[in-house]
Amino acid sequence: MTVNQWYSVRSNRKVAEETYALRFSAPELAETIKPGQFLNVRVTKEHDPLLRRPYSISNIYGDECEIVYAVEGRGTNILSRMDETSEIGVIGPLGNPFGMEKDYGTAVIMAGGIGVAPFPILTTALKEMGKNTVTLVGARNGTRLFTDGLADPIVATDDGSAGYHGNVLDCFKAQVDLSSLDNPRIFACGPTPMLHAIQQYALETGIQCELSLETEMACGMGICQGCPIESKSAPRKYSLVCTDGPCFEADDIVFHQHTHA
Amino acid sequence: MTVNQWYSVRSNRKVAEETYALRFSAPELAETIKPGQFLNVRVTKEHDPLLRRPYSISNIYGDECEIVYAVEGRGTNILSRMDETSEIGVIGPLGNPFGMEKDYGTAVIMAGGIGVAPFPILTTALKEMGKNTVTLVGARNGTRLFTDGLADPIVATDDGSAGYHGNVLDCFKAQVDLSSLDNPRIFACGPTPMLHAIQQYALETGIQCELSLETEMACGMGICQGCPIESKSAPRKYSLVCTDGPCFEADDIVFHQHTHA
Amino acid sequence: MNTAFHSKSLHLKNRVLVASGTFGYGNEVARFTDLSKIGGIVTKSVSWKPRIGNAPMRIAETPSGMLNSIGLANVGIEEFTAEKLPYLRNVDSQIIVNIAASTIDEYIQILERLEDEEGIAAYEINVSCPNVKEGGLNFGTRCEMTGEITRELRKRTDRFLIIKLTPNVTHIADFAKTCQDEGADSVSLINTLVGMAVNIKTRRPVLSTITGGFSGPAIKPVALAKVYEAAKAVKIPIIGIGGIMSWKDAIEFLLVGASAIQVGTANFLDPDAAAKIAEGMAAYCEEEGIEDIQELVGALKVHETQSAPGFVPVKA
Amino acid sequence: MNTAFHSKSLHLKNRVLVASGTFGYGNEVARFTDLSKIGGIVTKSVSWKPRIGNAPMRIAETPSGMLNSIGLANVGIEEFTAEKLPYLRNVDSQIIVNIAASTIDEYIQILERLEDEEGIAAYEINVSCPNVKEGGLNFGTRCEMTGEITRELRKRTDRFLIIKLTPNVTHIADFAKTCQDEGADSVSLINTLVGMAVNIKTRRPVLSTITGGFSGPAIKPVALAKVYEAAKAVKIPIIGIGGIMSWKDAIEFLLVGASAIQVGTANFLDPDAAAKIAEGMAAYCEEEGIEDIQELVGALKVHETQSAPGFVPVKA
Numbered sequence A, B: 001m002t003v004n005q006w007y008s009v010r011s012n013r014k015v016a017e018e019t020y021a022l023r024f025s026a027p028e029l030a031e032t033i034k035p036g037q038f039l040n041v042r043v044t045k046e047h048d049p050l051l052r053r054p055y056s057i058s059n060i061y062g063d064e065c066e067i068v069y070a071v072e073g074r075g076t077n078i079l080s081r082m083d084e085t086s087e088i089g090v091i092g093p094l095g096n097p098f099g100m101e102k103d104y105g106t107a108v109i110m111a112g113g114i115g116v117a118p119f120p121i122l123t124t125a126l127k128e129m130g131k132n133t134v135t136l137v138g139a140r141n142g143t144r145l146f147t148d149g150l151a152d153p154i155v156a157t158d159d160g161s162a163g164y165h166g167n168v169l170d171c172f173k174a175q176v177d178l179s180s181l182d183n184p185r186i187f188a189c190g191p192t193p194m195l196h197a198i199q200q201y202a203l204e205t206g207i208q209c210e211l212s213l214e215t216e217m218a219c220g221m222g223i224c225q226g227c228p229i230e231s232k233s234a235p236r237k238y239s240l241v242c243t244d245g246p247c248f249e250a251d252d253i254v255f256h257q258h259t260h261a
Numbered sequence C, D: 001m002n003t004a005f006h007s008k009s010l011h012l013k014n015r016v017l018v019a020s021g022t023f024g025y026g027n028e029v030a031r032f033t034d035l036s037k038i039g040g041i042v043t044k045s046v047s048w049k050p051r052i053g054n055a056p057m058r059i060a061e062t063p064s065g066m067l068n069s070i071g072l073a074n075v076g077i078e079e080f081t082a083e084k085l086p087y088l089r090n091v092d093s094q095i096i097v098n099i100a101a102s103t104i105d106e107y108i109q110i111l112e113r114l115e116d117e118e119g120i121a122a123y124e125i126n127v128s129c130p131n132v133k134e135g136g137l138n139f140g141t142r143c144e145m146t147g148e149i150t151r152e153l154r155k156r157t158d159r160f161l162i163i164k165l166t167p168n169v170t171h172i173a174d175f176a177k178t179c180q181d182e183g184a185d186s187v188s189l190i191n192t193l194v195g196m197a198v199n200i201k202t203r204r205p206v207l208s209t210i211t212g213g214f215s216g217p218a219i220k221p222v223a224l225a226k227v228y229e230a231a232k233a234v235k236i237p238i239i240g241i242g243g244i245m246s247w248k249d250a251i252e253f254l255l256v257g258a259s260a261i262q263v264g265t266a267n268f269l270d271p272d273a274a275a276k277i278a279e280g281m282a283a284y285c286e287e288e289g290i291e292d293i294q295e296l297v298g299a300l301k302v303h304e305t306q307s308a309p310g311f312v313p314v315k316a
């Protein structure tokens, strides 16, 4: 069911450096939302900051929905100060889920930074479907790592303070024997430069690959046209990340260096 | 000492219907601020609501300052939701104190609605000076009455649900024997129509009278010129409520019907 | 209690419309709101050919506002009439088609094409477009050009004709007056202000187009002043737009002289905003004992001590 | 690392000034801030005779902004020179006297009176005033009148002459250009936008003057766009104003082309804001290894894919 309302915060814990997990109780949402979909969240009832912020659904605990967020700017700063007396405004579920039903054998999850957010709920769903999973999680350093809800994550850090010293893709290449994987499909989420690199790797190797993208969004529901991504399947050059995505087949997307900012 | 900084909220309790008392610890302020002076308070670090809100200093408890406020609009709504995890931005002390040192015998305190706010600290100061006080407190109804920190308050309500049925001034006329008071001086704070009526009464009877005024304020410190009040002593028609007031001698002020909004 | 709007051929059940470019073609948000509660739906600007719109970034948040440089991305007149209009016709609300073009001929061409289509209650003409013949100069910032568009379109339609004015001019009253003189049935205002945002990390403009259209609650004070100025200059009904987030904001626009209002940016925060605003306005009228909401239009009381400086910024 | 500003006779220790009408005459807030940390203090507009200002209400809060209708309340030139200037002269900052008038002769009269006074680093001319001879039409909304004021004042002073432009015009670049052509040393922008607020309970305008001057963070996107537009049109240094709350905002104005900035409404929220902004800008330069802050002026990078639509609102 689609919701558009305010919820009391049930809990808001720090789970890693600058990283929080926030839960609220919304049975109607918990029942229907699928891995890869997102919520558009209002963090104040005042006019500033004005716009909603999109967050992936990260996990479901009974009636409770969890989002996991990194403190980046004003919106996430306000979120991080919330407690049980606070409310958030939620619209969702929005966007399309991951292509879990596609024809593949092993799911390869690649998460960079806060891109880990959508994968706990995906991991649960894949487990229910009886899929094999290989999970790689990258972070700037060990204190920023958050791996709750993931299955046997292989860890990489930029500074080598935990796990593999390097990025997620290099870690995958170094530590996973590609030929041992049964018809793999990559599910990737993280910073755009990482997604760009993974896309190129997938195109080169011919592995199935799906990217969960981030763009600025004003509405999250297809009415502002503010979230274009260049896409080969789009009739007019651009697809909308909010309604055509946020999950896209890697070979459909055209990245440009200057859109990485 | 003058402060301009953020303080953690120590407590924020509901003390009557739509009325709260908020404390924060500020020794430097608690030591220096005088009855009748005010603080200019920021309720958010975001840009909306933008302006500070002025509140009278209501009481001092050791190192802690207390303000008492009625929930009116957006600013006071935000204040009312604060708890120990919240911060308020405080500039003060601002404005001039009540003329406690003037030549009078009995202090007659007249408070209407949230106009009660500055009087607990004044009551303490007057007691220390050994002054006699007569205190009248008016409210819309009994549930909105707040009389903590006042000395033997005589109560009046608009609906008669507590104390005298009527306004503070009528209550005073009905219940206090003016001739029994030794050279009285009125200290009044409350809605502008009430102050206007008290002013007229004081002028008619020749009683000394001081009014603590409210106006819109952008700065609270004399730099925006946004808080004019017509005043006879002003060289150019208007005095500034923030720096020339907020306490004025009743005979100095010119009220106009249309400024009552 | 009556909240309807009637003027010539335009009949709205209430005074609330959704603004062009902020509500898609209605279908996108039908799951979030009851479209039948909205007086009218103004469509995204339609151009003759489809337009892909501007490159990303198209959106920037600002204090209590936002900038957009969507670039009139739209499906073009053919797909609009074939695929969007049929859905809209079945909605229990009035359809107002917003037209954008880069030459006067293109405005005419689009309007004439739409004349063949049923179920259109009104046209709203977006004149905040670069005029290619004049080297990209904005049509809407030149009174003569705004007048010419109005005159040419008026000749060609009996439908209700609304000219949507840009606020980026010195005296908006002159533009409203010109539209009235040239036969417009109404003017709507304001379109977005010109605004800009800068990313100090990259040292680039946030928007791909450098400047963009500024909307949201931040601009409400400007919109109210412009509507007030225009309302004093013309007799035709004015549709007020700009930063309307709540029914209270809507009533403010009525008081300064708007006969109806449009909800724009607020839809992004709450796709049910327009319906809620319509309900809130009705409830307010009930409470205040107002029998016909028309009573509020232009009902601002200006106190004896208040002067009326009109467009002159009050700095003295 | 150098944050100073030097242009002709004007030398500021840093790029931060406080805006006219938002800092009194300095003395009011000396207990809240270290005035010597501010590059320059622009005084409240001074007129020939004292002005009592407008009736209350003079202030209205809006989303992320505020309206004022102070009405140029000020002590007049005699009291200003006798009682305000002596204090200011002793402050370790540069003094810029802002002049307002209702006729060109009055501008001249005030300037000539100030020529006799020591310790004035520059004049800033507030042209957002009603011209009594033209029936109250705002000087600053007419290019010819802005040019005439500039020309007449330029003839009469060798001091640094800044013309403060109003944003309530279609093409502010034309005004900046005219000021440059007539000999102004600098233009500062923006003065307040025209805005309005309505009290729906009383059904009256909130401000006694109906409309008022709109300022604060809400207007920053407009101010940035106007400064960018003006900076492309002129070579004289531009002083950027409008909604600057933090050092980051200040850097944005430098990038789009301002050589210095003024802090206005922010002073009301924090009288120490200008000093903090100056410190923040210096710290930023240190961190970024910028040796002279001048490097940032106009350093906005415009990507190949970014077009430069100038004053044309980007709606297409």
Ligand SMILES: Cc1cc2nc3c(=O)[nH]c(=O)nc-3n(C[C@H](O)[C@H](O)[C@H](O)COP(=O)(O)OP(=O)(O)OC[C@H]3O[C@@H](n4cnc5c(N)ncnc54)[C@H](O)[C@@H]3O)c2cc1C
Residues within 6 Å of the ligand: A038, A049, A051, A052, A053, A054, A055, A056, A057, A067, A068, A069, A070, A071, A072, A073, A074, A075, A076, A077, A114, A117, A118, A213, A214, A215, A216, A217, A246, C061
């Ligand atoms: C579909 C989707 C799912 C997302 N899921 C998550 C998640 O689960 N956890 C998480 O931490 N973050 C997620 N993000 C990114 C998240 O929305 C931004 O990091 C966050 O809004 C930053 O807001 P802020 O106010 O703290 O930062 P600010 O910089 O103050 O944000 C200002 C504006 O920019 C937008 N914005 C800023 N950065 C981004 C970005 N990278 N992507 C999109 N919009 C941005 C905000 O929405 C807002 O409108 C997701 C983004 C998208 C599009």
Ligand SMILES: Cc1cc2nc3c(=O)[nH]c(=O)nc-3n(C[C@H](O)[C@H](O)[C@H](O)COP(=O)(O)OP(=O)(O)OC[C@H]3O[C@@H](n4cnc5c(N)ncnc54)[C@H](O)[C@@H]3O)c2cc1C
Residues within 6 Å of the ligand: B038, B049, B051, B052, B053, B054, B055, B056, B057, B067, B068, B069, B070, B071, B072, B073, B074, B075, B076, B077, B114, B117, B118, B213, B214, B215, B216, B217, B246, D061
């Ligand atoms: C010197 C002084 C002392 C005050 N002391 C107290 C006090 O101790 N307790 C208390 O509850 N209130 C006090 N007030 C009034 C208090 O400032 C306002 O009630 C409060 O700011 C309302 O803010 P709001 O955001 O809830 O309402 P909103 O209506 O949302 O306020 C919007 C704007 O209007 C201003 N404003 C609104 N009403 C008033 C008013 N009556 N007077 C002045 N400004 C107003 C606010 O400052 C703000 O700028 C005092 C006012 C002054 C001038």
Ligand SMILES: Cc1cc2nc3c(=O)[nH]c(=O)nc-3n(C[C@H](O)[C@H](O)[C@H](O)COP(=O)(O)O)c2cc1C
Residues within 6 Å of the ligand: A224, A225, C019, C020, C021, C022, C044, C045, C068, C070, C072, C098, C126, C164, C190, C191, C192, C213, C214, C215, C216, C217, C219, C241, C242, C243, C244, C262, C263, C264, C265, C266
């Ligand atoms: C994302 C976006 C897209 C818009 N597209 C159009 C458009 O296509 N045609 C048009 O006439 N106005 C367009 N507008 C302007 C709005 O219709 C409206 O005039 C403006 O946003 C001011 O109202 P608001 O503050 O309520 O948003 C657009 C506004 C936004 C925010």
Ligand SMILES: Cc1cc2nc3c(=O)[nH]c(=O)nc-3n(C[C@H](O)[C@H](O)[C@H](O)COP(=O)(O)O)c2cc1C
Residues within 6 Å of the ligand: B224, B225, D019, D020, D021, D022, D044, D045, D068, D070, D072, D098, D126, D164, D190, D191, D192, D213, D214, D215, D216, D217, D219, D241, D242, D243, D244, D262, D263, D264, D265, D266
């Ligand atoms: C209360 C107030 C009074 C002002 N008085 C003057 C004035 O006397 N002369 C002038 O040139 N500008 C005056 N201004 C305009 C400011 O100097 C500045 O241009 C404007 O507020 C925009 O900047 P800001 O958004 O930082 O406030 C005033 C602004 C405010 C808010």
Ligand code: FES
Residues within 6 Å of the ligand: A216, A217, A218, A219, A220, A221, A222, A223, A224, A225, A226, A227, A240, A241, A242, A243
């Ligand atoms: S965010 Fe509005 S269309 Fe995608």
Ligand code: FES
Residues within 6 Å of the ligand: B216, B217, B218, B219, B220, B221, B222, B223, B224, B225, B226, B227, B240, B241, B242, B243
């Ligand atoms: S509130 Fe600014 S001068 Fe009084």
